[in-house]
Amino acid sequence: MTDVDSNLDPGETAKAPEGLVFRNVIVHANGTSLLNSVCGAALPGHLLAVMGPSGSGKTSLLNTLSGRLSIDSGEVTLNGIPVDRRIKRKICYVLQNDIFFSNLTLKETLSFTAILRLPEEMPQEDKLDKMMTLAKELGLQRCMDTTMGDTFCPGLSGGEKKRANIACELITDPDVILLDEPTSGLDYGTAFSLIQTLKTYTEHHQKTVVTTIHQPSSQIFFQFDTLLLMCAGHSVYYGNTRDVVDYFASIELPMTSHYNPADFILEKLKSGPEIQEKIIKASYEKRKVLKNTDMLTHDNSLEEIHKDFSAVMGEERDLDQGKWKWREIPGKVLNKLKRKPKPSDTVEEDTGSIHMSLLDLENTTFSRRKWPTKFITQYKQLTLRTFRQSKIRIMNKFKLIETVFLTVLLSLIWFQLPRIEETLRDRMGVLFYISMHWGFTPLFDAVISFPMEKLVINKERAAGWYRLSAYYLAKITTEITLIIVQPIFFLTIVYWSVGLSGPGPFFATMGTIFVHSFVGQTMGLFLGILCMDMRRGISIATVVIMFIMLLGGFYTRNMPVWISWIKYFSFLHYTFHALLYLEFSGGSPIQCAAETGTTSSNFPSCFEGNNTRIPAQDLLQFYRIDLSYWGYFMPLFVFISLFLLLGYVQLRFFQKSK
Ligand SMILES: Nc1ncnc2c1ncn2[C@@H]1O[C@H](COP(=O)(O)OP(=O)(O)OP(=O)(O)O)[C@@H](O)[C@H]1O
Incomplete structure (x- = not known):
């Protein structure tokens, strides 16, 4: 019996973690190292922000998580199952650029997406209902008849286009949503409202959401539950967003007052090779210290578990050497990692039946087919x-x-x-x-x-x-x-x-x-x-x-x-x-x-x-x-x-x- 097995309560079975987990991910492309032993986890109902200076590997990480870049070593799992071709379909990826046909209206664009991306077996009225409900949830109902537009002909605003881009991905009800810089090019108010909408949606539907973000305001920054900091392809911090400043203080990089924490972190990460090296080194040191503590067995708060996660997941070699494996985490700890309570008991509203019917279809023919429609x-x-x-x-x-x-x-x-x-x-x-x-x-x-x-x-x-x-x-x-x-x-x-x-x-x-x-x-x-x-x-x-x-x-x-x-x-x-x-x-x-x-x-x-x-x-x-x-x-x-x-x-x- 392993150390962890002994901590299981009677009747509790070890389960795989919910959400998207990535451990010691190493990726190279064209002879360049893009990701170095990157670790983290995105849990259902939580917003995970990936932050770092330009070129630190944020987009590469999303490309890897979505399966567009293949990993050289390490592991990416969704609900404990390695992400393969089939699992990839449960992950949607909202690209940084909002690419649409400019002459179509928003309604035409969303209807087309719903009819094509939702399973053939679903009646067309249900598909369109689902599309309308989603548009409403994302605050798009007022501009349904506006053309998408482009540089030459005006149409949807930047924020509306971004929401439309997200709606096109959410329509399939994916388990995991990856967003590459969804706030880029938006003014503060639009960016804040978009992140808030995203947060509400994430909690409401218990989705696993990972988003890269560039220099957010402090208000936007604290909307994120969890933070993953990237620096030169390394993950240098993974944990609760609120704790990052304390963490930096603990490695002798204290923040001066009246500073936006996001600006402070990025400034440090960009302030030259010496500081970068210090931050990277400290993150590996931290992992080493934490690996020997029994952090998953005591009654930690969710935040502490997040921190422990980063430490544990950074030590693949130890896991592989047989102390315990991820799937052997005790059930009582896993319960903490599970869903955040839903904000209301009536959250399913009118989407519920459609959501259910989609799930039913998922389990039948849809999941076996390569294309959603004929x-x-x-x-x-x-x-x-x-x-x-x-x-x-x-x-x-x-x-x-x-x-x-x-x-x-x-x-x-x-x-x-x-x-x-x-x-x-x-x-x-x-x-x-x-x-x-x-x-x-x-x-x-x-x-x-x-x-x-x-x-x-x-x-x-x-x-x-x-x-x-x-x-x-x-x-x-x-x-x-x-x-x-x-x-x-x-x-x-x-x-x-x-x-x-x-x-x-x-x-x-x-x-x-x-x-x-x-x-x-x-x-x-x-x-x-x-x-x-x-x-x-x-x-x-x-x-x-x-x-x-x-x-x-x-x-x-x-x-x-x-x-x-x-x-x-x-x-x-x-x-x-x-x-x-x-x-x-x-x-x-x-x-x-x-x-x-x-x-x-x-x-x-x-x-x-x-x-x-x-x-x-x-x-x-x-x-x-x-x-x-x-x-x-x-x-x-x-x-x-x-x-x-x-x-x-x-x-x-x-x-x-x-
Ligand atoms: N296919 C590739 N081949 C070689 N190098 C690559 C490839 N893709 C990305 N890179 C390099 O990897 C590094 C990380 O790129 P990535 O796009 O992930 O950064 P980022 O953090 O998303 O940057 P930004 O915030 O500017 O979008 C960059 O230096 C980039 O030039």
Whole structure:
């Protein structure tokens, strides 16, 4: 029997501790030591603040606790169970930056999150009820119809956005909530109110909350129950927040009066290598002294136990050498570590039933599934969201003005082109222009769309909200739907104003332009994914467009044979030739050029025979349109499949979501 076992009361069984416990965590990345033997614990109903100077390892610790950074040695457990892939889902991580789609309202953002992140089995009304209750609890009910906004368009305030960020994570009812500097960028009043809301929520729902914090005011500082101080990757203090000043005094670093304790601590931690070394050394000394005392067996106050925790957990080697193990802590001590009393007996209120139903679901299918919702739900929701977000980019009033302007301009420039040999060049020009415009506009739109969404998608993918395939498919369907509206208007007017072939070829031209725009869009998406940076994407897209345009068949009709194969890489070549095919093989015939002293027809059937009209076959032959319409149309589908596949592979395997 171990020393600790002998302290167990009859009938009391040793249990694993509740909450998030981390012991002797060592983490390296790229040859740098990020965390050195870091210890601490976050208990249900308590707010744990992680403080330290910039670069001390606060974010690294949160990344480790959330499972985004792997540990080299040590242990992280939740309710006694090592944090693995499954347990990771019970931990939510509120990132420092509030990353949202700016065009959506708060209500749309939260509804989308609730529907996607809550289990499929939960009725949609319950999901939305839960979302509304949470919004109310976080004080967001007044701004539900405000857009999220960004630097360019105003929307939610900094504090509201932060609350929204927290709400998106709390919606799944996680056991542990990790927050990276939730008060950064907020004024004192907003920061204080946010921490208070967080504290109430933590106590009310008995959540385990760990938050990093940078230079809090003394009022904010004392809202935290427990404090973990970091210095150069070491945990130099873990214990009750109120005791930290005494602790510093005990290591001969007394605080002068009228000082904010948080400022005092940070000042000390930043005041040079000597003091830092002293603080780090003292923390290890303290652990050594405390390890031999029987601190877990006497009737300590919770605060004392917190202090003892830090000492005990710092001595993994001793634990491993067999004195006693964490899971063998006597039940009577554990009871002290358990829940704080709830502030009221009616805390569950109307969330209770939803909370319960969620727990029931947790224990059934939900916990066994990789994704909270089915593919079809994800696809539907993502399509709706992408539609709302993208429609402002693709269908804004400037785009509409541009389309109307070009429609009028083209209609006037080429108005009712006579079907005569002299205007063949213009006829080709208008068809080339149409192909170019409706290929390159979606290409450019798509190039910038992925880099714009990158941050949101990476955040959501890292937290496992949905399948990448659902997002990718939703993105493509939405954008192509939005993109084809404008060519319908443009073509319907320009085609008849110019006087192109006729009704049959009109519909075929429309179909060809749709598919052509789709090629442009998929190519743009691929380039956007490849670059993931708007400026680089646009530069590369410009070069690619020049290449495609040059080889499209309008400028380069007599290339040297040895290089002429290069034109097959230009999707514009196929569309342009398909449109020429439709134009020349259908509609009323083209009149031969009038014979004058200086000019004559280029077509033998005109100048050798007595034809006054150019046979369609001669026109196709003259412009080297060797394939049928379908022969030019089908390669466009090959381009679409290729770009879709390459884009997906790039996103899936080469763009990390962390
Ligand atoms: N992946 C990495 N590879 C190498 N070094 C890293 C990596 N991540 C973090 N670091 C380094 O580890 C140290 C701790 O970084 P961390 O972001 O955890 O600090 P922090 O306390 O959160 O700082 P801040 O308050 O400024 O956000 C820093 O010196 C940082 O440069």
